[in-house]
Amino acid sequence: AQSVTQLDSHVSVSEGTPVLLRCNYSSSYSPSLFWYVQHPNKGLQLLLKYTSAATLVKGINGFEAEFKKSETSFHLTKPSAHMSDAAEYFCVVSDRQGYSTLTFGKGTMLLVSP
Amino acid sequence: NAGVTQTPKFQVLKTGQSMTLQCAQDMNHEYMSWYRQDPGMGLRLIHYSVGAGITDQGEVPNGYNVSRSTTEDFPLRLLSAAPSQTSVYFCASSRLGGGTDTQYFGPGTRLTVL
Numbered sequence: 001a002q003s004v005t006q007l008d009s010h011v012s013v014s015e016g017t018p019v020l021l022r023c024n025y026s027s028s029y030s031p032s033l034f035w036y037v038q039h040p041n042k043g044l045q046l047l048l049k050y051t052s053a054a055t056l057v058k059g060i061n062g063f064e065a066e067f068k069k070s071e072t073s074f075h076l077t078k079p080s081a082h083m084s085d086a087a088e089y090f091c092v093v094s095d096r097q098g099y100s101t102l103t104f105g106k107g108t109m110l111l112v113s114p
Numbered sequence: 115n116a117g118v119t120q121t122p123k124f125q126v127l128k129t130g131q132s133m134t135l136q137c138a139q140d141m142n143h144e145y146m147s148w149y150r151q152d153p154g155m156g157l158r159l160i161h162y163s164v165g166a167g168i169t170d171q172g173e174v175p176n177g178y179n180v181s182r183s184t185t186e187d188f189p190l191r192l193l194s195a196a197p198s199q200t201s202v203y204f205c206a207s208s209r210l211g212g213g214t215d216t217q218y219f220g221p222g223t224r225l226t227v228l
Contacts, residue, residue, distance in 0.1 A: 009154070032214045043118075043204060043219035044157075051214040090156060100213045101147075101172060104156035 002027040004093045006105035014113050019063075019078040021108045023091035026072060033074040034092040034102075035065060044090065050074065061085070086112045116140050120205050120220035127195040127227045135190040135223050137205030145208045145215070146188040150174065150201040151222075157204065163188055164211060195227045 007022040025031060035047040048059025055067040061084075065076045074091060091105040121136045139146065147162035159172030163182040177199060179191040188207075192199060203223045208215035 034216075036217075036219075043221045044206075044217075045219070046216045049214075049216065094213050100211055101159055101162060102217065104149075104158070106154055106156040 002031065002093045002095050002103045004091050004103055004105040006089075006091050006108050008108050009106070010109045010111065012111040012113065013081045015083055016080050019076070019081045019085065019110065021076040021089050021091075021110065023074045023076065023105060024072050025074060025091070025093045027093055027095050029095040032094045033065075033067060034094075035059065035063070035074075035076050036090045036092060037087050038090065038107075039087045047076070047089070081110075081112050083112050083114065086110055118205055118207055118218050118220035120203075120223050122223060123221070124224050125226070127192075127225065129196060129227060131195050133192050133195065135192075135203055135205075135225075137188045137190065137220060138186050139188075139205075139207040139218070140186065141207060141209075141218065142185060143207035143209050143218070144185070145211050146182065147172070147206050147217075148178070148180065148188070148190045149204045149206065150199075151204060152201050160190065160203075192225075197227050199225065200227045201225060 003026045005024045032051045034049045036044040038044045048057045050057045050067045058064045063078045088107045088109050094100050118139045144165045148160040149157040151157050158174050161180040163169045205220040206217040208217050
């Protein structure tokens with residue numbers, strides 16, 4: 001069984017300040033972990049993924065995440081927020097077994113103010 | 115290369131009506147899936163397919179049918195629409211299963227059932 005908890009439903013930051021979106025997971029196997037972003041009225045787009053290689057994963061648009069097995073966490077960070085980062089972010093876990101399915105967190109809405 | 119396409123973009127149904135949501139991909143992906151997105155719930159898996167002729171149920175399959183006669187197409191059928199099926203529906207595809215592969219999402223279909 002697998003599950004994922006996004007610890008904040010909304011995060012507000014000012015443009016130019018750091019972003020931290022928190023995600024904890026549970027998985028019976030060694031997991032794959034993903035962050036997807038959804039801009040208003042759009043489909044989802046992959047930001048980054050962890051699939052057992054380096055624990056610090058770099059993604060698009062300056063985002064990165066660190067897989068911490070001891071803390072069962074996969075938090076998403078960015079050093080400096082941009083207005084265009086305002087969107088909903090989903091943490092996703094998969095147990096990496098063949099055709100395993102994805103389990104989505106409930107999402108964190110990132111609000112960026114000027 | 116159109117990626118994943120979905121039709122229609124918007125649909126309003128009356129309770130008891132049936133309809134088919136269309137999904138197509140031109141990337142020769144084996145794995146396709148349908149999700150529904152409800153506020154505060156993240157995305158929940160309805161049905162998925164690992165290849166032509168092979169489908170399986172996800173987390174919330176009741177009230178929905180699928181079939182996969184070709185690699186490209188994966189339609190979702192609502193047999194007798196209910197207000198609880200009001201949601202945004204996303205189709206996704208990937209080369210292999212959800213374990214490590216990037217999922218490519220369509221733009222979504224917004225369905226309202228009155």
